[in-house]
Amino acid sequence: MHPELLKLEKTLSPSILTKVNDAVLDKYQVELWLKRDDLLHPIISGNKWRKLKYSLNHALNSGAHTLISMGGAYSNHLHALAYTGKLLGLKTIGLIRGEPAATLTPSLLDMQAWGMELRFVSRSDYRLLRQYKQWDALPDLTAGQYWLPEGGAQTLALQGVAELVQEIDISYDTLCVACGTGATLAGLVNAVPDNVSLLGFAALKNAGFLMADVNALLARPRANWAINLDYHFGGFAKTNAELLAFMADFEARTQIPLEPVYTAKMLYGVYDLIQKQMFQPKQRIIALHTGGLQGKRPIKR
Numbered sequence: 001m002h003p004e005l006l007k008l009e010k011t012l013s014p015s016i017l018t019k020v021n022d023a024v025l026d027k028y029q030v031e032l033w034l035k036r037d038d039l040l041h042p043i044i045s046g047n048k049w050r051k052l053k054y055s056l057n058h059a060l061n062s063g064a065h066t067l068i069s070m071g072g073a074y075s076n077h078l079h080a081l082a083y084t085g086k087l088l089g090l091k092t093i094g095l096i097r098g099e100p101a102a103t104l105t106p107s108l109l110d111m112q113a114w115g116m117e118l119r120f121v122s123r124s125d126y127r128l129l130r131q132y133k134q135w136d137a138l139p140d141l142t143a144g145q146y147w148l149p150e151g152g153a154q155t156l157a158l159q160g161v162a163e164l165v166q167e168i169d170i171s172y173d174t175l176c177v178a179c180g181t182g183a184t185l186a187g188l189v190n191a192v193p194d195n196v197s198l199l200g201f202a203a204l205k206n207a208g209f210l211m212a213d214v215n216a217l218l219a220r221p222r223a224n225w226a227i228n229l230d231y232h233f234g235g236f237a238k239t240n241a242e243l244l245a246f247m248a249d250f251e252a253r254t255q256i257p258l259e260p261v262y263t264a265k266m267l268y269g270v271y272d273l274i275q276k277q278m279f280q281p282k283q284r285i286i287a288l289h290t291g292g293l294q295g296k297r298p299i300k301r
């Protein structure tokens with residue numbers, strides 16, 4: 001590991017495993033634990049650190065001076081990348097989906113303040129960028145420029161995700177995670193023991209393509225995983241009163257903050273499936289808190 005990354009890793013807080021105490025869970029005789037990757041770092045949060053670690057190591061070791069990636073105006077990935085780039089002394093360029101709005105989001109303002117060059121790209125051009133899936137795949141890269149696909153989702157990302165599995169020191173039956181690109185899920189699928197099932201929850205609508213994307217990232221095909229497509233609440237970053245009420249209730253009961261784009265949808269799904277008795281009694285479920293809380297801030301006008 002590159003010494004600058006080791007230095008950065010030393011500043012991270014532990015991602016603890018906590019049991020959720022909740023009468024509903026007792027009623028259905030299941031245990032729910034949260035793996036709190038949101039606690040790792042206030043900015044380089046959750047799965048974004050896990051996914052970036054080995055890509056950044058590769059970039060640093062290959063002498064890159066500039067990191068280029070893509071994301072939306074609230075992107076947790078670009079937010080983490082801009083900050084990390086600044087810490088590591090690397091230039092960063094963010095290709096941002098859509099037209100520049102009159103008022104930048106808090107996430108974009110942070111990225112800009114940390115020195116990221118923001119380049120807005122049309123929605124159709126943005127979609128085309130998704131085809132470049134490895135660090136050297138973006139056309140017209142010049143020497144020293146390193147490309148990170150959307151969400152940092154390349155094979156190198158899986159190794160860092162595997163490390164979170166190694167931190168889990170209790171036995172468990174099911175591991176649940178929210179899916180955007182599916183790279184985190186792929187990393188977990190690769191790393192869990194054979195008797196553990198993985199359940200992904202798609203944060204976007206019509207996400208059937210995720211199965212192929214996850215398979216493409218996997219080192220070897222495995223049969224221990226599935227992706228539930230039912231809890232997207234109308235589409236990526238869409239919410240409704242029911243989801244927001246669930247999130248507020250959960251936060252009040254547990255004092256654990258969620259955000260509506262990924263973690264609240266995933267946990268809504270977990271609770272719903274528990275109540276539909278889709279989990280056997282005595283099952284121990286671990287849900288990964290992937291962080292992302294920065295994206296929750298409202299735009300200041």
Ligand SMILES: *Cc1c(COP(=O)(O)O)cnc(C)c1O
Nearest residue numbers: 076180181182183184262290292
């Ligand atoms: C990015 C993100 C995800 C999705 O991760 P993928 O690896 O793209 O599937 C889930 N949760 C949060 C909080 C995220 O920021």
